[in-house]
Amino acid sequence: MRSILAITIGDVAGIGPEVVLKALSRREVYDICRPVVVGDPRALERDIGLVDGVEEVKVAGSVEEAEFRHGCVDVLVPYEVRSWPLPRGKVHPEAGYAAVEFVKEAVRLALLGKVGGVVTAPLNKEALRSAGLPYPGHTELLAELTGAKVYRMMLVGGGLKVVHVTTHSSVREACDMITEGRVLDTIRLSVEWAARVGISGPRIGVLGLNPHAGEDGLFGREEREAIGPALRKARHEGWDVYGPLPPDTAFWRAKEGEFDILVAMLHDHGHIPLKLLAFHECVNITLGLPIVRTSVGHGTAFDIAGQGRASPESLLKAIKWAALMAES
Template sequence: MNANALPRLAVTAGEPAGVGPELLIRLAATSLAANFVAVTDRRLLERAAARCGAAIRLIDDDGLPVDHRDPGTLRVRHVDLGAPETPGHPDPANAQHVLSTLLEAADGCMAGRYDAVVTAPLQKASINDAGVRFSGHTEFFAEHSRSQVVMMLASPELRVALATTHLPLSRVPAAITAEGLQKTLHIVHDEMRAKFAIAQPRIAVLGLNPHAGEDGHLGREELDIIIPVLDALRAQGMTLIGPMPADTAFVPAQRSRYDAVLAMYHDQALPVLKSEAFDRTVNLTLGLPFIRTSVDHGTALDLAGTGRADPSSLIAAVTMALDLIARRRAA
């Protein structure tokens, strides 16, 4: 490996009609020391650059290492669109294009062609409207790599992992099982050590019910499932706090007690995180055989085509990916 080579990041543009292509143009304008490879349609990027009023030099990716990147340059791994994009109006005809970009990024990482993948937001409904069952990046990469994964969102101040991800709320209680919770906590524990270099991670585990069930008066999931799992894993040496009531777990006095939080469902903890650090939060998939980070926001269809989309979250996702690559190389 060339010690001076810049990390190669596959960056997918996500939904062609969303803000993703414009975010990639803004990313290319930065001086970040990375070899960005945009996995999308070259013509889509050209049109996005025109909307942003940005000068961009697009280079066909040859797979070779580089030790320098000039701001305003972007390598491209071309993947044909199914139909020309109309900003703000997703077209199911582009569903296969989006999925093909994800496959290229994942396969490239597993084959060693890329050091990490960073994803811009996509439109799940548009893919489902095309007749393809799809619940999100996290689940797609997990299935494709045959991995047990955990979704984590991380800001400089807070890390939150999820026991369940994109499920209707009515299906969450049945999805909280002892086996699943054990696997999830093992992944979070191991990845906190590997990715964040925390030798003995302290993980706060939220209860499912209000007041963490209040000794069974507000639900028995804590007594029947969560507490026995935590006790068993503590006996194995893990430092686990809880189950904690979600309404008090994030107050400042509590945060110094833990390095990460495991929430039972998507909207239990993520509103706290996003309300505090929306433009600095990164979506990170734990348990994959490669590094994957993402923005913490959606396609922002109302902004698409205006050139005004804020690239802060994408820059944060790239910065975290670079930090994880550097830590992996050092290890």
Template structure:
């Protein structure tokens, strides 16, 4: 049976409803999975109209009412936001809708009714205006699932990219690097590679300094933190290589030499992935007991409501969820007990 994917509309005032409508209307998506939009039917109808889609929006209150067929987009209607929201504006009602969609989709996965969540972008100011204290999707999903282990994995053309540090300044990221921190990140990345289908994972660890530090002449993070962490991981039996200069390690990974690359800070992993294929870079939240894939772009308020938004990233996130859906039980087994 085709997997069932719960696709949130994101912020109703942004491009999320548009890229969701285009993706779920695509016959290839229909053939690959049972896609269920989660959000407001009125919002989805408005999005389909501005995109010029000739589809029926089938508002449902339960999965038994969904049709999952070409020419129809099934939406689990939350009835929060209407079609009168201003495009491209921060709005507390839009924030409440976005939060409710995430909560509902998560519940479907936690209950076993859905195989994965695919999320559209939300606006932080809008969810804060609605009363949320979370920084974004990941933190919200962590609380909803009771997980504190969550991290980000990028998938781009088969290569999986992980992060030792993410949402902090570069200065703070460098200060945070230690043998203990890098070694823990290596083990988490290696576990994720196995959970997401790599039988005998090969992980590369990126250096932070030019030319890998040139034996300490361009910085000592490699000597003090990264190399000792790699050595400890190898001693534990993991197939890990590094530190490898960052100007070559991602190319090597994309060429198939490695299954995954551990980057040391946010932009180190984001830049090569998005430069290589912006729309094809998919964010997967690892460490949750459920499968969640996402676009890795924002709400694009500047073009919301114009029908111009490219659905490429959402289509890629949808396809990735289909590819990883067979691992749903493995994900739940690995991450459902380690909170």
């Protein structure tokens, strides 16, 4: 039977409600999963006129009450936004608070086994901060909610799969976070994810931190002191790893089919090339959680909220990846 997926609407002032409706207007989504939305139904009703193919937004009291019928969007309502309607395209603490409440409910359902996975629309980091919430993004919130201690962000798109050793830290702090243990854990999570989605014996390219991957110590010590030792231990485990690789050429090599997965040391090392190739279609997958979680690879796009211009392609891809992982 097709897995049930909980899809959160993200920040109600952004494009989240619109892209959720657009994705669920596609019959193909219902062919691969049973989607139930988690959010404030008023945000969806406000955007329903922007979308063809959705006739009704229906509140469900529980997952068991959802109909999973194309044309009718089932919504679970763990929290209703106060002072509705909130203006589109503006940071508001209530929108930030609500977005977190939607995620909490989706994760709760996943941990209880009521849904097979969680797919998230974008939240806004400034709105979270204005609400007094300490999370720099979904990844850290999800780790707290699930009790995960070792977790990583993966981006998939444009023929690339990139797992990040560090993410939401300043570059100065991130450099200090590049340790042998952290790199090795990232490789391990990559291997485990590959097995889950049917990639046997993945070829993993591990990027260096410094220009030319340090040029044998000429441009930095991290490759010698942290990345190289992690690679040696990974090979001892029997994993097919390569590196440290100069980041400026590794992505071309992966695109040509030499590697199945790349491990990037820094947020922008991985994000920039992948979003250049697949900005509207890239997917964020969290590795190391006890639940399946995927997300869009874009933000709240306040500048186009409510205009009917938002693309649902990233969310569609996120749903497809979640459906695949939930079945594995």
